[in-house]
Amino acid sequence: MVVDDDPDVLDTLASMLQEAGCQVEAFQDSREAARLIARQEPLDAAFLDIQMPWVDGFELTRQLRTSAAYETLPIFMVTQVQDDRTRQRSVEAGVNFYVTKPFTQTEILSLVAGVEELVQTRQNGVTGEPSA
Numbered sequence: 001m002v003v004d005d006d007p008d009v010l011d012t013l014a015s016m017l018q019e020a021g022c023q024v025e026a027f028q029d030s031r032e033a034a035r036l037i038a039r040q041e042p043l044d045a046a047f048l049d050i051q052m053p054w055v056d057g058f059e060l061t062r063q064l065r066t067s068a069a070y071e072t073l074p075i076f077m078v079t080q081v082q083d084d085r086t087r088q089r090s091v092e093a094g095v096n097f098y099v100t101k102p103f104t105q106t107e108i109l110s111l112v113a114g115v116e117e118l119v120q121t122r123q124n125g126v127t128g129e130p131s132a
Contacts, residue, residue, distance in 0.1 A: 002026045003033040003060060004049040004078065009101065013047055013078065016105050020112060030055035040069040045115060048095075050079040050086065058093045065094035074115045078103065 002017065002024055004010040014026040022044070027033040030052045037060065046064060048057040057077055064070040076097040077090045087098050097111055 001033060001036065001043050001045070002047045003030055003052070003057070004028065004047075005030070005052040006049070009049070009078075013103075013108065016108050017047075017112065020109050022112065030060060033060055034063060037063045037067065037070070040067060043070065043073055045074040045076065045112070046070075047076045047078050050077060050081055050090070058089060061090070061093040061095055076111065 002010060002014050003026075004013065005028055007028055010026055010028055014024045017024050025036065025041075025043075027036070031054045033048075034055050046060070048060050050057040057079070061075055061077070064073055064075060074097070075095045076099055077095045078099045078101065079086075080101045082100050090098055099107065099111070
């Protein structure tokens with residue numbers, strides 16, 4: 001899921017993810033994203049802007065984290081805001097990755113690849129602990 005009220009950023013990020021083979025639900029209106037969250041639709045990751053009308057990225061993150069369906073969902077905050085307090089609020093809300101705009105395709109795809117690798121490792125039961 002990608003949520004950003006800026007149509008250019010939304011299209012760019014969605015295109016990058018689609019080119020990498022990801023299935024993308026893109027929302028310019030954060031209220032639509034909130035409705036999808038309420039329905040507990042299956043998601044692999046969420047890319048959220050902070051500053052949006054109606055429902056901001058912090059609130060969307062809180063909605064995701066209060067649902068058992070999304071408690072381990074990778075959440076990426078993608079924003080122009082770069083101050084430490086906002087980063088801290090993001091972490092407290094449940095964000096896993098904080099990406100500042102402008103971002104590059106390499107940056108986004110590297111993060112996605114890292115998350116995919118982690119998910120695959122968890123699914124295969126590899127814990128990183130030595131075997132006996």
